[in-house]
Amino acid sequence: MAYNFKEIEKKWQEKWYSEGTFNAKNDYSMKKWYGLIEFPYPSGQGLHVGHPRSYTALDVIARKRRMQGYNVLFPIGFDAFGLPAENYAIKNHIHPKITTEKNINHFRAQLKSLGFSFDWSREVNTTDPDYYKWTQWIFIQLYKHGLAYKATMPINFCTGCKVGLANEEVVNGVCERCGSPVVQKEKSQWMLKITEYAQRLIDDLDDVDYLDKIKAQQRNWIGRSEGAEVTFKIADSDETLTVYTTRPDTLFGATYMVVAPEHHIIEKLSSKITNMDEVEEYKRKTSLKSDFERSELNKEKTGCEVKGIKAINPLTGKEIPIWISDYVLITYGTGAIMAVPAHDTRDHEFATKFNLPIVQVIKANSDDIACDVQKEAFTDVETGVLINSGFLNDLSVKDAKKKVIEYLEENHIGKKQVNYKLRDWVFSRQRYWGEPIPMVHCDKCGWVPIPEDELPLKLPDIKDYEPGENGESPLAKHTEWVNTTCPHCGGKATRETDTMPQWAGSSWYYLRYMDPHNDKALASKEALEYWSPVDWYNGGMEHTTLHLLYSRFWHKFLYDIGVVPTKEPYQKRTSHGMILGSNGEKMSKSKGNVVNPDEVVDEFGADSFRVYEMFMGPFDQTAPWSMESIRGCSKFLDRVWNLQTMLVDGDEYSPKFEKMMHRAIKKVSSDIEEMKFNTCISTFMTMVNEFYKEKTINKAEFKTFIQLLNPFAPHITEELNKSVLGEKEDLAYQKWPEYDEAKTISDEITLPIQFNGKLKGTVQIALDEDEASVKQKVHEAIDQKLEGKTVVKEIYVKNKIYNIVVK
């Protein structure tokens, strides 16, 4: 007898969502739990089967928390600004607002069909002016506190379409749409000073419960390094060139310098440079490459000597040549390096190619370690000792670093410097479908934020979303919107026409959920105090270095200005693995391996879908989709449904199942906390197999079983609770089952016996049986196999194993 999931699931969903069963309560005296999933971008393709993996996982936890008596906030919303909607609009001439609304309606219906316990009364949408009013408000606060500034930054510029492109739209250096070459074009952009928070973003990781791999990736991305800045004089000039190095100890070995092709020194000294044509040509070639291509190590090094100018090594006093090369990035450090080919792999490669001198200044402290620096750079920091380095000779690398920095500081030619790989956040987009940046430019007053009581600055309703000429935003064409008056002096002024990146809205959405309809503040003080921080945030590993870091940055800023009560937004962060197509590749239309969740729900039901996604593999690892395997989960739920045919009376667990029941409660309770959902499901399956084997289950066992299963398969279990057990109260808020530790422990143990670590037999012993007695039993069981062997040693690990070392 199969259960009618179509009817049953629909019935419960209608009840839940019309009654608001799962809405958070406004009773701030209750203990709270705030669970968060990354709100989706409502794409035209609809929900991906990957979305429900994360949502089901946190839904399971949220449902368990309600049963544990928490006031649960488990909200949902839509991150709806973005490129795809805009590109669709350009192609099909449908306003992004319309497609976005349509897509959200589709997503909402899909999400409801899966029975997630979201609080739909708090739904947010980043494109709603009532929402982005506060995104703009935060930007203005950032500006007022000096954390938003204008800088000239390169954008990808398509030489064919004459428009700015996102990185994603650049494929192998050409425009995705027209195939024309893409170049880097300088443009004045809004930047956010995330680097000001770099140290705190590292330090405060100690106070949060993130997976270690997430912390590691954030730390590496921020990339703190300690070193020195050293200033090199340019011969016959007042100009200087400052470099950043993590190896100031090798300064005596600096035989040339390399600057990024964009470095300002080139312009400043252009009159002295004798091969400007060559330099310009190299710069032009570089502008075709991304930073990513430029930093690839295995590619052949390229470069060009800047002739006519020389730098002076401040320690040796020698003149050294200056080169430009694209492996030096303008965005890191000072955009210039001192090259020590003897002790840096990249410098060595470069020096070898262009025949530059290699001077050894460090040797190994042991003759056993080979180091022919003409052949290969010697980079070992631990075993190195300084040579050919004047006052640094015979020091270890560590001591030499210290001493040379002291020297540099005393002589005002350098200083100790901490550097971060993290760069400031380019916050401007030359696009239509984003939050307008609420700034006005006045010739007299400069940049002026619009008054806060005029927020939101609404995105004008335009029809031509085509990017403007020369990489301008589409908004730039709408002069009636652009031209305005200066809020400061009342004179003529123009609006900023760039919009914000999609990251803006998602950097603070978790705050809005706490009080989504507030029109006086982004959320009330009381709501922020009660709900902060998010207790558990789950999302993809791919968001670790961008979204997660950006939102931590914004949160810390809001903390600094007294808006939020906690230093960190998220107390705990976990991640889910991607779901791949059945061929083990990423799902994509072109590969034809996309699974539509609607079809799966239609064929197997929401509960089967949810159980399968939890069962398919370890939660934080990628897993391929399998239509065959989901059938197994659907079969499992049929077997659960049919347990009712073997149901007997009983208020307590029967002796034959008692241990299994207590163990199951213990295991499922802790596995959910550890996100080991796959082993929860296998526990349920094993239990059902046991009930089938005995062809009986009593009411007490049945009740506990459906309670444990409820967070995973809420519809079928609520139905069984009502129709079979006749309960009036839904499972959703019933108390989570408890177990008795004493009843999970066996008093008898099957003890494995090994010879040299290999299993040779087993023996039954009592729990904590004394060793002499165990030894006797083991030898009774195994002695015949010991014939002809010499016992060297016997090892007994209490209640675990008995190993006999034999010869």
Added chain:
RNA sequence: GCAGAUGUGGCGGAAUUGGUAGACGCACAGGACUUAAAAUCCUGCGAGGGUUAAACCUCGUGCCGGUUCGAUUCCGGCCAUCUGCACCA
């Protein structure tokens, strides 16, 4: 290239974190039920050898080496795959 992860039967995976490798599921095979099929229920299922059947023996967790009474688990070195790299979200 840099950074983070992963590698166990035909397949997805489990293993109390150093202690019986392969739980649970899929696929497959056999049986029961049925006129029959589907569904359902029951049984078997790492490889090789061995036995009428068992017992039993050997090998086996990407590869090479190490530590240990004992290694999927710890250490060193390789190889392969996946994810991110700042304007996709």
